[in-house]
Amino acid sequence: DIPGEDGTSKLAENLALGEITPAQCWHAAQAEWERGNPGAEIFRKELVWREFAYHLLHHTPQILTQNWKPDWDAFPWSEDASSAKFTAWKTGRTGLEFIDAAMRELYVTGTMHNRGRMIVASYLTKHLMTHWRLGQAWFEDCLIDWDPASNAMGWQWAAGSGPDAAPYFRVFNPETQIEKFDPDRRYRKMWIAEGQANPPPSAQQYFEAVPRSWGLSAQNAYPAPIVSAKDGRDIALSSYKTRDF
Ligand SMILES: Cc1cc2nc3c(=O)[nH]c(=O)nc-3n(C[C@H](O)[C@H](O)[C@H](O)COP(=O)(O)OP(=O)(O)OC[C@H]3O[C@@H](n4cnc5c(N)ncnc54)[C@H](O)[C@@H]3O)c2cc1C
Numbered sequence: 001d002i003p004g005e006d007g008t009s010k011l012a013e014n015l016a017l018g019e020i021t022p023a024q025c026w027h028a029a030q031a032e033w034e035r036g037n038p039g040a041e042i043f044r045k046e047l048v049w050r051e052f053a054y055h056l057l058h059h060t061p062q063i064l065t066q067n068w069k070p071d072w073d074a075f076p077w078s079e080d081a082s083s084a085k086f087t088a089w090k091t092g093r094t095g096l097e098f099i100d101a102a103m104r105e106l107y108v109t110g111t112m113h114n115r116g117r118m119i120v121a122s123y124l125t126k127h128l129m130t131h132w133r134l135g136q137a138w139f140e141d142c143l144i145d146w147d148p149a150s151n152a153m154g155w156q157w158a159a160g161s162g163p164d165a166a167p168y169f170r171v172f173n174p175e176t177q178i179e180k181f182d183p184d185r186r187y188r189k190m191w192i193a194e195g196q197a198n199p200p201p202s203a204q205q206y207f208e209a210v211p212r213s214w215g216l217s218a219q220n221a222y223p224a225p226i227v228s229a230k231d232g233r234d235i236a237l238s239s240y241k242t243r244d245f
Pocket of ligand 1: 008010012047048049051053112113114115117118121139143146150151154155
């Protein structure tokens with residue numbers, strides 16, 4: 001749960017590319033569990049999420065492109081890929097540190113911690129009222145562990161349109177989430193250069209990695225929130241209440 005710590009297996013890339021099988025992972029974790037390693041149980045639960053995603057994809061392949069719950073088709077998400085909000089999200093310039101740190105981690109490393117994926121997906125689909133398909137496509141472009149089943153399930157879970165989805169009224173607050181999951185600011189310092197006298201190489205790498213046409217530099221002022229945690233929550237909840245489905 002702590003994105004600033006090296007606490008997960010990072011096997012998603014190897015699994016996605018077929019370099020290792022889930023069965024191998026499962027049996028290795030079983031052996032660890034028998035040796036008394038407490039992390040083995042959680043690791044196996046994560047593997048089961050992956051299996052669940054593949055069952056969903058097999059039985060309901062429309063999960064890749066359509067709302068798994070069709071009554072979400074009427075929801076007024078923006079599908080404008082050139083909107084200022086979507087651009088700010090993509091480029092790590094929303095002014096919300098959790099979102100920006102995670103989006104920059106994605107661009108530099110090709111991966112993102114699961115907690116970050118949940119928060120940035122929730123912010124895009126709820127606070128910014130942008131369709132999950134845009135976020136799904138950006139992840140497909142950027143992730144080295146991109147997996148069609150897990151990506152579609154993750155996005156639809158966060159948006160509220162999937163099976164076993166996060167209920168729409170449970171809107172993650174990116175500000176309280178970052179205080180909870182990055183209490184010592186390690187993750188933020190790792191990825192957000194602006195405002196730091198001596199930013200670490202990881203934070204500076206972002207500006208070397210992005211296309212010059214984005215016009216970004218560590219010397220730019222860090223932006224004010226494009227949509228604050230509170231305003232975004234109010235917008236999302238009122239759209240939900242007045243939805244015509
Ligand atoms: C919006 C969103 C998009 C996502 N897109 C992808 C994707 O394209 N590819 C991908 O592999 N995972 C995706 N995930 C799931 C999860 O974030 C990653 O699998 C995990 O962060 C990979 O890190 P790890 O290998 O260190 O995982 P660990 O925590 O070490 O877990 C072990 C393995 O279990 C599987 N796993 C873990 N969590 C999940 C999960 N929530 N759903 C499905 N499988 C899981 C992965 O194969 C992972 O390698 C997404 C989640 C969300 C919320």
